[in-house]
Amino acid sequence: MGRGRVQLKRIENKVNQQVTFSKRRSGLLKKAHEISVLCDADVGLIVFSTKGKLFEYATDSCMERILERYERCSYVERQLKAPALESPGSWNLEHAKIKARLEVMQRNQRHYMGDDLDSLSLKNLQNLEHQLDGSLKKLRSRKVCFV
Amino acid sequence: MGRGRVQLKRIENKVNQQVTFSKRRSGLLKKAHEISVLCDADVGLIVFSTKGKLFEYATDSCMERILERYERCSYVERQLKAPALESPGSWNLEHAKIKARLEVMQRNQRHYMGDDLDSLSLKNLQNLEHQLDGSLKKLRSRKVCFV
DNA sequence: AAATCTATGTATAAGGT
DNA sequence: TACCTTATACATAGATT
Numbered sequence: 035m036g037r038g039r040v041q042l043k044r045i046e047n048k049v050n051q052q053v054t055f056s057k058r059r060s061g062l063l064k065k066a067h068e069i070s071v072l073c074d075a076d077v078g079l080i081v082f083s084t085k086g087k088l089f090e091y092a093t094d095s096c097m098e099r100i101l102e103r104y105e106r107c108s109y110v111e112r113q114l115k116a117p118a119l120e121s122p123g124s125w126n127l128e129h130a131k132i133k134a135r136l137e138v139m140q141r142n143q144r145h146y147m148g149d150d151l152d153s154l155s156l157k158n159l160q161n162l163e164h165q166l167d168g169s170l171k172k173l174r175s176r177k178v179c180f181v
Numbered sequence: 182m183g184r185g186r187v188q189l190k191r192i193e194n195k196v197n198q199q200v201t202f203s204k205r206r207s208g209l210l211k212k213a214h215e216i217s218v219l220c221d222a223d224v225g226l227i228v229f230s231t232k233g234k235l236f237e238y239a240t241d242s243c244m245e246r247i248l249e250r251y252e253r254c255s256y257v258e259r260q261l262k263a264p265a266l267e268s269p270g271s272w273n274l275e276h277a278k279i280k281a282r283l284e285v286m287q288r289n290q291r292h293y294m295g296d297d298l299d300s301l302s303l304k305n306l307q308n309l310e311h312q313l314d315g316s317l318k319k320l321r322s323r324k325v326c327f328v
Numbered sequence: 329a330a331a332t333c334t335a336t337g338t339a340t341a342a343g344g345t
Numbered sequence: 346t347a348c349c350t351t352a353t354a355c356a357t358a359g360a361t362t
Binding site for chain 1 (some may be wrong): 187189190191192198199201202205206208209212213215216218219220221222223224225226227228229230231235237241244245246247248249250251252253254255276279280282283286287289290293294295296298299301303306307309310312313314315316317318319320321323324327
Binding site (some may be wrong): 182184185186187197205208212 | 338339340341342343
């Protein structure tokens with residue numbers, strides 16, 4: 035693309051990386067939208083920049099719907115892979131969905147409590163640290179109201 | 182692209198749609214991977230074909246990680262948007278229980294994120310602060326392992 | 329840092345096998 | 346149906362402003 039060949043490796047120059055990110059991000063979102071419309075596909079695209087900013091595209095602007103569908107889908111797969119451990123009975127889809135969400139939240143919560151950190155990469159840890167720091171700041175400014 | 186101009190509308194011919202889907206899907210996945218590597222971005226891409234088949238790409242092949250991060254980022258918004266998924270019908274006890282747990286966790290999570298603090302007493306705030314402080318300590322000692 | 333400009337590399341729509 | 350081929354449209358790297 036463009037005047038130079040591109041090597042598939044991290045762009046070290048921060049400025050170039052940021053420019054390329056911006057250009058390619060818009061291209062990627064556009065193509066996600068195109069395949070969604072042209073091929074009647076359900077698409078969810080989540081992109082976090084290096085600095086942690088979120089960009090997203092979802093068919094019909096409803097990421098929630100896509101993620102629920104994804105969770106249902108991967109939940110079902112998990113069910114098929116590990117059969118008799120779980121539900122023998124007649125579970126409906128709604129239940130599977132809500133159960134999958136609960137599982138995700140439980141894992142999140144353990145992380146918020148500083149547990150199960152072994153499963154997180156350095157980058158994840160940094161994100162979490164940033165989140166917790168922010169929470170503490172908010173909390174402390176709230177405490178002031180009680181003084 | 183290719184020999185014809187493309188109009189951004191659903192391809193009605195099923196065969197063409199399927200062919201285009203297959204080509205564009207691989208292109209999209211490739212570009213998702215490229216931006217992930219080149220720009221050190223965290224990318225999650227979910228695509229369901231018309232027929233419901235799932236295709237996905239995630240940085241480091243870990244979609245759950247991306248989705249957790251996404252949930253952390255957009256959780257509060259999603260709560261506000263999707264309040265009443267209530268079903269008045271015949272839910273069994275198991276479902277009711279699991280749903281209640283989810284609600285509790287959702288409220289907790291907002292607190293962990295430093296939101297909805299108005300509903301907490303000073304004592305609760307102090308407990309939460311202590312918890313978050315502890316989490317950060319654990320997290321930072323875990324980070325040391327990466328140095 | 330953001331917007332615009334082009335030369336060039338890629339993706340892909342049609343068509344062929 | 347699925348895989349080649351190729352002409353063309355599109356995306357974008359690097360430069361410029």
